Amino acid sequence: MAEFSWLPRSPLEHVLVVGAYGARDVAPGISLTEIRNFDLIQIMARRGKGAELANAAKARFGMAAPEVPKAVSASDVTLIWSGPDQFLVLSKGGKHAMDILSQAFSQFASLSDQSHARALISVSGMKACAMLAKLSSLDLHPASFPIGAAAATSIDHTSVNLWRGSDLPDGQAVFNLLVFATFAESLWRTMLDAAAEYGVDIGYSEELG
Amino acid sequence: MVSHAQTHRLASGGLIDRSAPLNFRFDGKTFAGFQGDTLASALIANGVKLVGRSFKYHRPRGILTSGSEEPNALVELRTGARREPNTKATTAELYDGLEAASQNRWPSLRHDLMAVNQLFSPIFVAGFYYKTFMWPAKFWEAIYEPAIRRAAGLGRAAGVADPDHYDKAWAHCDVLIAGSGPAGLAAALASGRSGARVILCEEDFALGGRLLADGGTIDGMPAAEWISRTLAELASLPNVRIMNRTTLFGVYDGGTYGAIERVNDHLPSPPEHQVRQRLWRIVAKRSIVAAGAIERPIVFAGNDTPGVMMASAMRTYVERYAVTPAKRIALFINNEDGWRTVETALGAGLQIAAVVDARPDVSAAHRALAAKAGFPVLNGFVSGVDGGKDGVRKISVALVGGARAEVEADGLGVSGGWNPAVGLTSYHRGRPKWQDDISAFVPDSAPPGMVAAGAANGAFGLGACLRQGFAAGVAAAQTAGHGVPPVADDEAFSLTPLWHVAGKGKAFVDYQHDVTASDIELAQREGFESVEHLKRYTTLGMATDQGKTSNVAGLAIMAAVSGKSIPETGTTIYRPPYVPVAIGAFAGHHRDENFHATRLTPSHHWAAEQGAVFVDTGLWKRAQWYPRAGEKDWLESVTREVKAVRGGVGFCDVSTLGKIDVHGPDAGAFLDRVYINTFSSLAVGKARYGLMLREDGMVYDDGTTSRLAEDHYFLTTTTAKAGPVMQHLEFCRQVLFPELDVQLTSVSDQWAQFSIAGPKTRDLLGEIVEPVADLSNEGFPFMGAREVPLRGGIMARLFRISFSGEMAFEISVPARYGDALVRNLMLAGKQFGVTPYGTEALGVMRIEKGHVAGPELNGATTAADLGLGKMMSTKKDFIGRVMAGREALVAPDRQVVVGIKPTDKTRRLRSGAHIIPKAEIPGPDHDQGYVTSVCFSPTLDQWIGLALVERGRERIGEIVHAHDPLRGENYDVELCNPVFYDPDGGRQRG
Amino acid sequence: MRIVCPFCGERELGEFTYLGDAKPVRPSAGGSEHDVFDYLYLRDNVAGAMSEHWYHGGGCRAWLKITRNTLTHEISSVEPAAGVGAAKVGG
Structure with a gap:
């Protein structure tokens, strides 16, 4: 009987080429990093169960789940607002995977595993805002979209979740994008197109930033 | 290739960089200019006055302005694929190696044979499109239009794809x-x-x-x-x-x-x-x-002669670019601002030939300046210009009081005031x-x-x-802390309105569209007094410059001839864009392969490795078939794939189906309201085919929905309707039925889903699914749905549903494992001859099985039309229930789905053919429906199809015409049961 | 055009889908053919403020009830549909 291996394959595996892309005569203005193999669970409060869910979330994660478009992080998890009465739980290593969260929340919420439905791309660099201005209609100026701001929005008519992470040690802004897996390759090409003039440094990581 | 000397460049001054000389070519001749020049200023520096020919009359034209309002100096900029017509020389920045060509002339700018159009100018008057070339009608396309298009027009498009981004x-x-x-x-x-x-x-x-x-x-x-x-x-x-x-x-x-x-x-x-x-x-x-503001011309005979220029543009050329549009300048002005050009010209050492000021009250200071510089100040109007393609030679002046004067000059600056x-x-x-x-x-x-x-x-x-x-x-x-405003004096401004000087010869209002003062007078006589009518009848202001220099003068002339004031006459509606914008800019990166976003299935790259042919299905790329070496066409590949499934086992990526998690205590009640059939009674671990209607009673979408837990259904939609159904369900949840406790999430991208079909499906699955899962007919009956472990450690969902009519399962795994699954299916299925199949084979098998799809779910069919009327529950309310009962929707003579077979078994069918009763002559009077789907059925070894036919189900066995006037075909088909293959469904239940 | 989503803030038109008149109310289960016909087909052709359904499908997927002046595109109010924010019902 044949042996079967079940290696996960990122939706960006085919298209992502590690290294430099685009303009070479400038220091890379953009870093694009794909984060692979994460757990992502959507939690939607049931009717009239908002307060119970909020308490359960606080107990589980040690912090309140966002009720407005924000992302909040603890050491092992990020909670991202994704719409009224709902948020996403982003983590690694199975600690907040579907089966575990189901037990904690199924009394008050409906859970849907989105771990494989998205690709996670982190955009940083001096030109991150200039490049994202070509993709996103949002105002990403620090005054309007500070660290921790999140949005459910669209790029190229495709739904994405976008949030601003903590700045890098050198002060550069970091924007995280969750894009639908089947659109990921197409959006990746669009992002490269937008970033090429600034010089791009491409990589991937198994770690959440 | 010797550069011509910049004969008209001042020795000093200007905002140009004289240390950065640039060479450029205009109509094949090489010239020189400087960094900081526009093409217009560089042409002026080289003494070039003739820049283009006009739209209708091919009159020689020069440079009128120094900005984006320029109506005359339009050129083709660059060459080859980058050639851009109608580029304003006045805004095109000079660069080294720039190439430009004049437009709308043949064979050359100086010797334009098309200028003969001027002789025929009486037929080019306002509304000439409507008045001439009316007869005989067939001459329009064959003769008149091509001739007019060659003679009148602007620049030529590149004709090939733009290489730039x-x-x-x-x-x-x-x-x-x-x-x-x-x-x-x-x-x-x-x-x-x-x-x-x-x-x-x-x-x-x-x-x-x-x-x-x-x-x-x-x-x-x-x-x-x-x-x-x-x-x-x-x-x-x-x-x-x-x-x-x-x-x-x-x-x-x-x-x-x-x-x-x-x-x-x-x-x-x-x-x-x-x-x-x-x-x-x-x-x-x-x-x-x-x-x-934009300085406005005055309309007088010969006002389009090269060398006639806006007075402020003259100042710009002299001060900013240090070039001299003329050496001996006359000015025709009606306002104080025009006098600034006198000061600029004298300051640059140029001669002023005369100032023709329409105002009687020229200031003493100006008169003193004139006396000092030795030029006359004439109170009157320019009534004519003597000159041609080499520029202005002499101007005629009608003095107030009736006398006439002539002034020799090589340039005429005009100021009729300013339009904000x-x-x-x-x-x-x-x-x-x-x-x-x-x-x-x-x-x-x-x-x-x-x-x-x-x-x-x-x-x-x-x-x-x-x-x-x-x-x-x-x-x-809206905040404090701004400092103090900058301070400067205000110049005096006085103006005597002057729009049009009557006289002999063409006096242009709209230079770019060759609209004259007499065109406007003609339009008024013919009743086109409204400015909106005037605009469309004469084409005033409809050229690429949008009438920036012409609109106000045009309506002022209309006001005068119709005896109204200018504000009474009013303006036309202003619409963007302010300047022409290239379509390429609106498209951005959305061109070629990036025209729209693309979706790839989890098995896409594996399929590409197999050499699959892909088809665009909405945004998706789907494998259409998998050709093998030696197969001569798609039909051969598809036939092989179908036979392999019917005789053994095959699989197809069906991840493109929309997938929605429906959660919550009221999930079943919710589905009962959106589907025509009942889902609240579905047992956990079971799947059911469901049909949705629109509120108007027509079929909206179909798919299989499974109950995975008491409060969790997994709903699938067609590929095409995945997005719209999600929006519809959210509408039902949020707007129509807010009292229900139900939550929806799209999980389309979470699951890689494959249909595995054929009599050897269980053998294949037995290899890959852990033996603990009982796949027997008893352990996993038809329409079962549950999770099973796969060998090697991951969980999968199995659904025992069939689109092909064979023993079949759909298997889904989290999407990142989709690529591994397809490779493992190939590995596990090798011994059974497992065959990947594409959307074509999928389509063949669904037609053989009589399943409806997109061509039948066409937005105008009811559940009964599709043969699914019995699914409509009578025990509950659901979307579309009431309207589905309308008289016309339940009429007995509706067109319903039926199978068709050609009476000649060797005959190919084509969809779109109309169904006509055998006894009738084919034609629209006897149209009883049409063929929706066809395929070559390898199983029946002939072409078969589905059709929507009036009372079709009552007419099984009847021979009718398939009438296809588009392809010139007319042949007999037999109406038959739409389920061609295994009509009692034994295979899929076995 | 820009719409202030009550959940997401101000967003550009492209994120929203227009459905139409929000005034007609779907008849309950016992509604007659006449009632449903009215609900489905009869619409006022409003020149001025109109109540409309819009879907923030390119954002938070909330259905919104928007009052928009059809002459000026001025939006005077945006409210979530009745079923949005149900987590707080009774709470």
Whole structure:
């Protein structure tokens, strides 16, 4: 009987080429990093169960789940607002995977595993805002979209979740994008197109930033 | 290739970089210019006066203006694929190696045979399209139109794909400023100092607007110094962004503005990875229109002769570019501003031949200047120009009082006053108001959040521009701390309105469209008095310049001949764009393979490795079939795939189906309301086929929905309707049935899903599924749905559903395992001859099985039409229930789905053919339906199809015509049971 | 056009889908053919303020009830549909 291996394959595996892309005569203005193999669970409060869910979330994660478009992080998890009465739980290593969260929340919420439905791309660099201005209609100026701001929005008519992470040690802004897996390759090409003039440094990581 | 000397370049001065000489070519001749020139200024520097031929009459034309309002000096810029027609020489920045060609002439600009059109000018009058070439009708396409198109027109498009890239971007600010003249810069200072986020757009490459040509003293310093100090201060403010080479072209709802940035138009081609142009959508809380004013011509005979130029443009060429449009200049003016050109010309050492001033009250100071410089001041009007393609030679003057005079000159500067640029303020159907003291339209209202300042607001004095701009900046920033406004004197402005000097010869109103004063008079005589009618009848203002130099003069002439005032006559509606914007910029990167976003299935790259042929299905790329070596066409490949499934086992990626998690205590009740059949009674671990209607009773979508837990259903939609169904269900949940406790999430991308079909399906699955899972008919019956472990450690969902009519399962795994699954299926299935199949084989098998799909779910069929009427529950309410019961929707003579087979078994069927009763002559009177889906059935070894046929189910066995006038085919088909294959369903249940 | 989503803030038009008149109310289960016909087909052709359904499909997927002036595109109010924010019902 044949042996079967079940290696996960990122939706960006085919298209992502590690290294430099685009303009070479400038220091890379953009870093694009794909984060692979994460757990992502959507939690939607049931009717009239908002307060119970909020308490359960606080107990589980040690912090309140966002009720407005924000992302909040603890050491092992990020909670991202994704719409009224709902948020996403982003983590690694199975600690907040579907089966575990189901037990904690199924009394008050409906859970849907989105771990494989998205690709996670982190955009940083001096030109991150200039490049994202070509993709996103949002105002990403620090005054309007500070660290921790999140949005459910669209790029190229495709739904994405976008949030601003903590700045890098050198002060550069970091924007995280969750894009639908089947659109990921197409959006990746669009992002490269937008970033090429600034010089791009491409990589991937198994770690959440 | 010797460069011609710059015979008309002044020895010093100008904002050009004389250390950076540039060579360029115009109509094949090589010339030289400097960095900082436009093509127009460089042509003037080389003494070139003749630049183009006019649209209809092929009259020689020169350069009229120095800005984006230019109607005459249009050229084809660049060559080959980058050739861009109708480019304004007055805004095209000179670069080394620039190549330009004049337009609309044959064989050459100087010897244009098409100028013969002038002899036929009586037929080119207003409305000539409607009046001539009317008969015989067939001559229009064959003879008249091609001839007119060759004779009249502008430049030629490149005719091949644009090699350059364009992109689109968003910008956001508190204060958006259009224009960098004194008002714009003062506004930027005031708002920028307050800390507001400011964007200032300037269409020119240089900042300063009219200050660049007209100078002046601001805060006690020369204008040039004030500009550089101001720009330095603005550059030090991180909240201020200055965008030069950027034209604000449109104003849209909610404070959204369109701007086009010519990022690299000033270079021969964009540097690698850079775009040529970028389209900006700017969202601004407030905006200030400081776009200045446009000097207007006076309409007189010969006013289009090369060498006739706007008086302010002459100043620009002399002061900014240090070139001399003429050596001996006459001026024809009706206002004080025109006299500034006299001072500029004399300052540059040029001769003034005469000033023809329509005003009787020329100031003593001007008269003294004239006396000192030795030129006459004539109170009167220019009535004619003597000259031609080599320029102006002499002008005729009708003096007030009746005498005539002639003035020898090689250039004529004209100023009829100034029109504030009211476009941006009027783009929300705003109508500008008439202001008597400047005889011009000024903004009356503006879109929300917008104000006009400076010349764009009718304030022509430098001091007033600065004050208005600064005040607008303060108001827009809505905060304190702005400093004090810059100070300058206000020049006196006086004007005697003058639009048209009657006389012999063509007097042009719209230069670019060759509309004359007499065309307007003719339109009035023929009853086209409304300005909107006037515009369309004469084409006044409808050229690429949008009538920037012609509209007001045109309606002033209409007002005069119709005996109305100018404000009574009114303006036409202003519409964006303010300048032409390339379609490429609107498209941005959405071209070729990036025309729209693309979706790939989890097995895409594996399928590509197999050499699959892909088909676009909406945004998806799907494997259509998998050709093998030696197969001569698609039909052979598809036939092999179908036979392999029916005889063994195959699989197909069906991940494109929409997948929705329906959660919550009321999930079952919710589904009962959106499906025609009942789901609340479905047992956990079971799947059911469901049909949705629209509220009007027509079928909307279908799919299989499984109950995975008491409060969790997994709903699937068709590929095409995945998005719309999600939106529809959210509408039902949020708007129609808010009382239900139900939650929806799209999980389309979470699951890689494959259909595995054929009699050996269980054998294949047995290899890959852990033995603990019982796949027998008893352990996993038809329409079962549950989770099973796979060998090697992951969980999968199995659904025992069949689209092909075979023993089949659908298997789904989390999407990142989709690629591994397909490879493992191939590995496990090798011994069974497992065959991947594409959408074509899928389609063949569904037709063989009589399953309806897109062609039958066409938005006009009911459940009963599809043979699914019995699914409609009578025990509950659901979307579409009431309307589905309407008389016409339950009429017995509706067209319903039926199978068809050709009576000649060798015959190919085609969808779209009409069904006509055998006894009738084919034609629309006897149309009883049409063929929706066809395929070659390898199982039946003949073509079969589905059709929508009137009373079809009652007519099984009847022979009818399939009538296909489009392809010229007419043949007999037999109406039959749509389920061609295994009609009692034994195979899929086995 | 820009719409202030009560959940997401101000967003551009492209994120929203227009459905139409929000005034007609779907008849309950016992509604007659006449009632449903009215609900489905009869619409006022409003020149001025109109109540409309919009879907923020390119954002938070909330259905919104928007009052928009059809002459000026001015939006005077945006409210979530009745079923949005149900987590707080009774709480």
